[in-house]
Amino acid sequence: MELKRVVVTGLGALTPIGNNLEEYWEGLVNGKSGSAPITYFDAEKFKTKFACELKNFDPLDYFDRKEVRRLDRFAQYAIVSSDEAIKDSGIDLNTVDKYRVGVIWGAGIGGLETFQDEVINFAQGDGSPRFNPFFIPKMIADIAPGNISIRHGFMGANYTTVSACASSANAMIDALNNIRLGYSDVIVSGGSEAAVTQAGMGGFNAMHALSTRNESPATASRPFDATRDGFVLGEGGGALILEEYEHAKARGAKIYAELLGGGLSSDAYHMTAPHPEGDGVVAVMKNCLRNAGLKPEDIDAINTHGTSTPLGDVAELKAISKVFGEHAKHININSTKSMTGHLLGAAGAIEAIAAILSIRRGIVPPTINHEHVDENIDPELNLTLNKAQKRDVKIAMSNTFGFGGHNACVVFKKFDE
Structure with a gap:
């Protein structure tokens, strides 16, 4: 069986150094640090008081209030980055065969903030099991690709890969193989995470995994430097439109690169x-x-x-x-x-x-x-x-x-x- 070629036809990024693809790239080439003191909660008692949060991200710029209440931040990031990638790809959603368009997404943790908040609310209550009806649907890691497919009507393969920090790379490899074998024409792939929370910071601190360079957050992430002391927790999402080459060629798509393989x-x-x-x-x-x-x-x-x-x-x-x-x-x-x-x-x-x-x-x-x-x-x-x-x-x-x-x-x- 001859394997089909897979190309990249769309990209989307929501990161601590830029809220879209071009801002992200400009941040990268200019050596911009996304690390700064935590603003989401009072981190004074934490060993690490900084992280790479998104800057100037307001979910109401992308969703109505009802949607915001029903979406954990990691799912919001998935939708925003995938929307950019889909638009960037130029795919005509009115003519594409949506049974051959899938979403294979990666998330190492999923809705950690939702889980944390619901458990705290329960612990602080009177013991009655009063939980938000959206607790489970907001929290589960597979809800991100579910929401992307619902938003656009994609009816092909749809699931989340979970392999900790390798999750979205796993997702891309699964997407590559799905298209190579002829099961899909297009896969929206990538990953999202929103673990800058009390539980996330506390948990990684307990493992001694995070940098504690509180005196200089902007320089704390220093790979290969002799004084490195741990990673800096970040958040956001990245999306790639992976497409079978002949399908992309037939619609005159812009092609960024070819995905040759994965291991x-x-x-x-x-x-x-x-x-x-x-x-x-x-x-x-x-x-x-x-x-x-x-x-x-x-x-x-x-x-x-x-x-x-x-x-x-x-x-x-x-x-x-x-x-x-x-x-x-x-x-x-x-x-x-x-x-x-x-x-x-x-x-x-x-x-x-x-x-x-x-x-x-x-x-x-x-x-x-x-x-x-x-x-x-x-x-x-x-x-x-x-x-x-x-x-x-x-x-x-x-x-x-x-x-x-x-x-x-x-x-x-x-x-x-």
Whole structure:
């Protein structure tokens, strides 16, 4: 069976450094930090008092009051980013076969704020089980693609992938395979997350996963820097319109890039810590290259998982050196989490978008906030430090890893006939 080609025809982004695709890209290439003191709640008693929140996002700009009450923030972010991507794709919703259009979405946690608020309200009440009738429909992770499909009438495959921070990369790989095998013409894919809440911050603080650089939030996310002390929690959504090539060609669609392949693996090592030698990461990148029919020397750029944790950054760079050998020194390696923070289940989507735009626009965004060399990191690797670099990127890879040892990797190629 001949597999069908899959291309990217639309993009949408709602991030801590920009509320649409162009704002996001401008923030990336200019090295903008999205990290600032928390405004959603009083964080004074928390170990970490900052996060990468969305800026100037008002749900009433997108939804009526009734919709806002019925949608957790993670679902709002999914709808807003997917609406932008659908519009960007130019798909005629009146003529497309909606039975062949699906939504495969990623969310690592889902409606955490809804769950938190309902439990707090119950605990503070008189013990009577009075819960909001929208509690469950607002909270469950699969409600995001459900709402996207309802909004547009898409009647193809519809579900959520949940693999912690690898969730939206998993979603893209599922979408890729769905289209490759001929089951769908178009898949709206991506991910969203809204975990900047008391429960989210408290939970990650309890794990000692978050940076506590409260004196300088804007520089707290510092992948590869010797003084990194944990990730910065982010929120938002990213959406990609993945389309079968002949379908896109027939309607004269703008094509951003081709999604050549994806790989999956497991660390099989620890609930939260990476394998110290990056064995699972080595496997996922090799699987991705094999799936895409590529050789290591074909890769020009890698947007790393690069969360700014002491263990994770070193393990990932060791894995890159193992997979790419001498060629690793010729790859532009970066971590856009230095600017956006870590969007958990949405990370794979917004970072894939960054990789695609690097191909499209010939610029690799920087890894910002780097000040101190880590002696555990190969100094010959080009980590694209502190300033964007111009480069003709023909093929770019994006890595995403999740608690539980879930590893996902996708690779995009400059489009040609």
